[in-house]
Amino acid sequence: MDLEFTEEQNxxxxxxxxxxxxxxPPSLMKEMRExxxxxxxxxWDRMADLGWLGVMVPEEYGGIGGDxxxxxxxxxxxxxxxxxxxxxxTVVSGLAILSGGxxxxxxxxxxxxxxxxxxxxxxxxxxxxxxxxxxxxxxATREGEDYILEGTKLFVDNAHIADYILCAARTDSGxxxxxxxxxxxxxxxxxxxxxxxxxxxxxxxxxxxxxxxxENILEEPGKKPALLxxxxxxxxxxxxxxxxxxxxxxxxxxxxxAKEREQFGQPIGSFQAVQHHCADMVIDVDGARxxxxxxxxxxAAGLPAGREAAxxxxxxxxxxxxxxxxxxQVHGAIxxxxxxxxxxxxxxxxxxxxxxxxxxxxxxxxxxxxxL
Amino acid sequence: MRFQFTPEQEQFRLEVRKVLEKEVPLRWxxxxxxxxxxxxxxxxxxxEWNRKLGQKGWLALTWPPEYGGLGRSQVEQFILDxxxxxxxxxxxxxxxxxxxWVCPTIMIYGTGEQKQQYLPxxxxxxxxxxxxxxxxxxxxxxAALRTTAVEEGxxxxxxxxxxxTSIAHRADYCWLAAxxxxxxxxxxxxxxxxxxxxxxxxxxxxxxxxxxxxxxxEVFFDxxxxxxxxxxxxxxxxxxxxxxxxDFERSGVGTPARVKRMVEKLVQYCKxxxxxxxxxxDDSGIRRRLAQLSVEAEVxxxxxxxxxxxxxxGKVPNYEASVSKVxxxxxxxxxxxxxxxxxxxxxxxxxxxxxxxxxxxxxxxxLTSPSMGIGGGTNEIQxxxxxTRGLGLPRK
Ligand SMILES: Cc1cc2nc3c(=O)[nH]c(=O)nc-3n(C[C@H](O)[C@H](O)[C@H](O)COP(=O)(O)OP(=O)(O)OC[C@H]3O[C@@H](n4cnc5c(N)ncnc54)[C@H](O)[C@@H]3O)c2cc1C
Numbered sequence: 001m002d003l004e005f006t007e008e009q010n011x012x013x014x015x016x017x018x019x020x021x022x023x024x025p026p027s028l029m030k031e032m033r034e035x036x037x038x039x040x041x042x043x044w045d046r047m048a049d050l051g052w053l054g055v056m057v058p059e060e061y062g063g064i065g066g067d068x069x070x071x072x073x074x075x076x077x078x079x080x081x082x083x084x085x086x087x088x089x090t091v092v093s094g095l096a097i098l099s100g101g102x103x104x105x106x107x108x109x110x111x112x113x114x115x116x117x118x119x120x121x122x123x124x125x126x127x128x129x130x131x132x133x134x135x136x137x138x139x140a141t142r143e144g145e146d147y148i149l150e151g152t153k154l155f156v157d158n159a160h161i162a163d164y165i166l167c168a169a170r171t172d173s174g175x176x177x178x179x180x181x182x183x184x185x186x187x188x189x190x191x192x193x194x195x196x197x198x199x200x201x202x203x204x205x206x207x208x209x210x211x212x213x214x215e216n217i218l219e220e221p222g223k224k225p226a227l228l229x230x231x232x233x234x235x236x237x238x239x240x241x242x243x244x245x246x247x248x249x250x251x252x253x254x255x256x257x258a259k260e261r262e263q264f265g266q267p268i269g270s271f272q273a274v275q276h277h278c279a280d281m282v283i284d285v286d287g288a289r290x291x292x293x294x295x296x297x298x299x300a301a302g303l304p305a306g307r308e309a310a311x312x313x314x315x316x317x318x319x320x321x322x323x324x325x326x327x328x329q330v331h332g333a334i335x336x337x338x339x340x341x342x343x344x345x346x347x348x349x350x351x352x353x354x355x356x357x358x359x360x361x362x363x364x365x366x367x368x369x370x371x372l
Numbered sequence: 373m374r375f376q377f378t379p380e381q382e383q384f385r386l387e388v389r390k391v392l393e394k395e396v397p398l399r400w401x402x403x404x405x406x407x408x409x410x411x412x413x414x415x416x417x418x419x420e421w422n423r424k425l426g427q428k429g430w431l432a433l434t435w436p437p438e439y440g441g442l443g444r445s446q447v448e449q450f451i452l453d454x455x456x457x458x459x460x461x462x463x464x465x466x467x468x469x470x471x472x473w474v475c476p477t478i479m480i481y482g483t484g485e486q487k488q489q490y491l492p493x494x495x496x497x498x499x500x501x502x503x504x505x506x507x508x509x510x511x512x513x514x515a516a517l518r519t520t521a522v523e524e525g526x527x528x529x530x531x532x533x534x535x536x537t538s539i540a541h542r543a544d545y546c547w548l549a550a551x552x553x554x555x556x557x558x559x560x561x562x563x564x565x566x567x568x569x570x571x572x573x574x575x576x577x578x579x580x581x582x583x584x585x586x587x588x589x590e591v592f593f594d595x596x597x598x599x600x601x602x603x604x605x606x607x608x609x610x611x612x613x614x615x616x617x618x619d620f621e622r623s624g625v626g627t628p629a630r631v632k633r634m635v636e637k638l639v640q641y642c643k644x645x646x647x648x649x650x651x652x653x654d655d656s657g658i659r660r661r662l663a664q665l666s667v668e669a670e671v672x673x674x675x676x677x678x679x680x681x682x683x684x685x686g687k688v689p690n691y692e693a694s695v696s697k698v699x700x701x702x703x704x705x706x707x708x709x710x711x712x713x714x715x716x717x718x719x720x721x722x723x724x725x726x727x728x729x730x731x732x733x734x735x736x737x738x739l740t741s742p743s744m745g746i747g748g749g750t751n752e753i754q755x756x757x758x759x760t761r762g763l764g765l766p767r768k
Contacts, residue, residue: 125717127727128646128647128648128649129648129649130647130648130716130717131648132648132649134648134649135648135649154717154727155717155720194720194721194725194727195721195722195724195725196720196721196722197719197720197721197722197735197738197739198720202720204727262509263511263512263513263516264512264513264516265513268512271752273752273755273756274752321709325705325742328742328746329742329745329746329750329751329752332511332512332746332750333506333511333535333536333588333743333746333747335582335742335746336581336582336742336743336746336747337579337580337581337582338580338581338582338584339579339580340582342582343582343739346582346742350712350720350738351720354712354716354717354719354720355717358713358716360657360713
């Protein structure tokens, strides 16, 4: 048992922290609410230079061949500063291509992605299908060698700027849901930005008889689909890591504030009520951190992680709500101000809680795991 | 004991309901506005609404007729408040401040002239007060306030800064707490003033809140001359008036009615919405959460009812008001959680989109509910009041 990062991981962590602290203060998230694209190209290019976009891509495809813990470290650092942009959607999509794509697809997409030249995003949710794969109804119909996609996806991150959208659709060949690589600008793809809480660029995407040529079919329909669940699992854990970073920042900001802000002639941190709030936050954040690391480590080690991922998301989602609310409470009225950063973390935490299923969804998985 | 309204009161409720249903402006409903969202348009609607209520004598229902009220009982006020919150009228914080807090204090401590000058127009919905209490270094520790009012000629010269002053940019007058004696213990040197917001030397600077709206402000006082006749009550006794003003805080009955209204909307939504192939209304977790909320709303309603009842008995609600304030603030937090859970990912979408359920009300609730446990005295402070004043536990 060793709950510490390796030396390399620690290096990555401090490098990521320092880089983001300088290049991406939380205020960037606020700036991006007016920005249609939703990210800073300069920052994106620098992240590509640092190898972050190819963090889990093997060297033969132009990446740096790291593992899931490296990705988690980066995600956590991004969460700590509310970093906006298509990093998460791109990297988790890349993971699906890496594990399920043909050699040609990998050659075509991964090196470009690692260089920061491609933006990718998974399109999974639908108006009536929130998180369960079984409810997906977007249809993929065979026409010769190609497939024709028809349906509406919701909450697709960055679809409006994506080069490829990984669309989960139900094929008529009887084996359920497969993933299709749809070019973002393909005829029949219509994106509309949703005006969302965390100023993130989530879209409604309508696929209106979109033709997907054979070379862009990610999973051979007819075979048992195997990409979607691992994709969701990894995305869930990466999302938890991002949330942990945000929650730690909330705790840090709050403790600092409690030491500085004086009322009744003493720091508010000397009042037991405030101390207990801070203590409750620590319990939540520490719990979230280690249960997330456990799941990330299992993924890194190539072990089954379904149960651990579900537990991580269940706990972290609830913790996120409690921690951010206490953070606001201890800050008093100042946190209700747009100028202050607390609401950015509050918004991000809620968006994170919603992404890939809230605690109820994951508790249900845990319950199934218990044999219920 | 009787947990029931009299037939006359029930009659009044029906009358209120009928009037409100007819009178709430369509535009207000279309906008899906919430009372804390302050825009020029919403303010215009609110002002118009208050005048309309004023004409009926409903704005200051319990005030004596000589000040523009109808001399009705607190129970009827409860009923009116409850119905207004249930339907979501344009009544906002300006009414709580002006009618609920400031004017009743003037009614007790004010001079005859002050009463004549401020109460009737307030009851007609024509004037609005803002509360000049908090300062950058005087939040929970309000008595630490530093804004000074120094006697000069037949008036006072005010200097200092206030913060978080809700609707200062709309208000006609500021109900100002200022230090008139710096030499005595901090509670003993504070006085209350009515300050005309148009007086030279007052600067109002907007603070945009996290919902993106301009509702509160910083207010700067730079050699502001306040006539002596605007001092309310005795000089240096302002702290006690402040404490009295607290007793006039409304019964807080808006919160349970709001929760109830939201629960009803959510119930409807759950009956119509499928998630992953299953009707939300069939989800036992959701059913229990909604049921729990309606129980809690009922508990809060009864707690508010107790405050009203104390008032009708001529008693002064004390820790009881803190009980319902904390419980209400925390209940709004739980309402937020349940709402966001039920609306799921859709709760992130702001109104204006066809994908925003309930006109984006979940998102609005999410952004505003945290402030409920802060404004008007934080939950922590309220709990200390319950413990010390209510239970007699020792102060630290
Ligand atoms: C929406 C909104 C509207 C407002 N409108 C007005 C207005 O119109 N006019 C006006 O004057 N003010 C207004 N306020 C300000 C409000 O009254 C103050 O925010 C409140 O009194 C708390 O002060 P603070 O924000 O400075 O927090 P602080 O007093 O700094 O408190 C910070 C934290 O420390 C805790 N704390 C402080 N002292 C203690 C203690 N002794 N024991 C335990 N815990 C403690 C608090 O509970 C809180 O969690 C408004 C605030 C909000 C949020």
